[in-house]
Amino acid sequence: MTDISRLPGAFDHRWNWQLAAACRDVDTSLFFHPSGERGKAHDEREEEAKRVCGGCPVRRECLRHALEVHESYGVWGGLSETERAALVGRSARPSHAA
Structure with a gap:
């Protein structure tokens, strides 16, 4: 029988912030x-997403998570992928080197 007594407990504390x-x-x-979204449609959708984030009680935790896991897509913690990339000084697009 496998001894699980030394395994860490649940990692709820790492994602429970999402509940709020x-x-x-x-x-x-x-x-x-969506694929191919550009210009005004892109800007308006992104601004609406950021408005939701603006009133979020766990905005910091969300942004911290996105930065820790190097989330490449979407609005997280009120910042777009381009804004997060600029914050940490890397390219917004993942590189696909051969």
Whole structure:
């Protein structure tokens, strides 16, 4: 029989912040742009997503999570992928080196 007594407990504390997120009941498509979305449609969708984030009680935790896991897509913690990349000084697009 496997001894699990030394295994760490549940990691609820690492994601429980999501339960209080303002976006919890919002369609996720607001936070992630569809393929080919550009210009005014992109800007308006992204601004609406950021408005949801603006009133979120766990905005910092969300942004921290996105930065820790190097989230490449979407609006997280009120910042777009381009804004997060600029914050940490890296390219917004993942590189696909051969």
